[in-house]
Amino acid sequence: MAGFAVNPWAGLRSAVDGEVPGSYDDLESRFPLRIQGTMMENPHRIEVYQELAISFDTASHEDARAALERLAFETAWHRATVVEERIEGNYVTGGVGVLAFERGEESDALAVRVVLWPADEDRDRTGKGRPRYRVANVVPVEPGKLEVHDYNNALEGFLRDVVEPAGEALGIEIQVSSREQTMTDWTSKEAAEALRLFSAAANMSTGADHPADEARWWKFVIADHRAQGTLHAGLLRQWLVEADRWPPEIASELVSDWEKYRGLLAAYDATP
Helix, strand or coil, rough: CCCCCHHHHHHHHHHCCCCCCCCCHHHHHHHHHHHHHHHHHHHCECCCCEEEEEEEECCCHHHHHHHHHHHHCCCCCCEEEHHHHHHHCCCCCCCCEEEEECCCCCEEEEEEEEEEEECCEEEECCCEEECEEEEEEEEECCCCCHHHHHHHHHHHHHHHHHHHHHHHHCCCCCEEEEECCHHHHEEEEEEEEHHHHHHHHHHCCCCCHHHHHHHHHHHHHHHHHCCCCCCCHHHHHHHHCCCCCCHHHHHHHHHHHHHHHHHHHHHHHCCC
């Protein structure tokens, strides 16, 4: 990003060594309206793509596949074997195979396809392996794109119509992620607070160009690196735009910086 002439590498090294320039203790008193006003009233949760994994008490993946197909037959969903064959022709699935189910178009929803991928076997308390599948993707049957809420609606429909009844009948264990999540679901509280303070104080037209903003940005980057969480570029950009209200183009620049500095910090950690 264009802006102030600073040496980011020297500054980042100082930050890693615990010499982050700038004061954070009085930030909330210096920016009371931005931090204690609208931004704090925002619950800071965003809707993200849900994840679904299911483990079966049956002895094999074949039994699990048959059970799901049998229960789907009584609903608006049906097994899409042609899709399965096409996917299996392009990918190696260890001889287990994928599962694909489709639901026709409804009055308020597109026709959709749910693809389940075989995952590593789960283990019960006795150590016995159990067949396990996870949802790899939910897509419209016709070419197009599902927005996050449409994706989640389709996934929850499949969960409600097929998976949960199967769970009641077969003792399936269901793991589904929350539809709305917050920054602390992917990184530490320290990193989440550092990002909140950065977004509250920064000039949203210039990102982290100003040295003081850059120092606050580094504090977030370093805290997130230390957390070793699950935050990734897509989630960070979505959060910056939807929760912290950054302009999309500036958010993309910040995410690019985050990826660059994260790689640098990983290399720094690996250096003897």
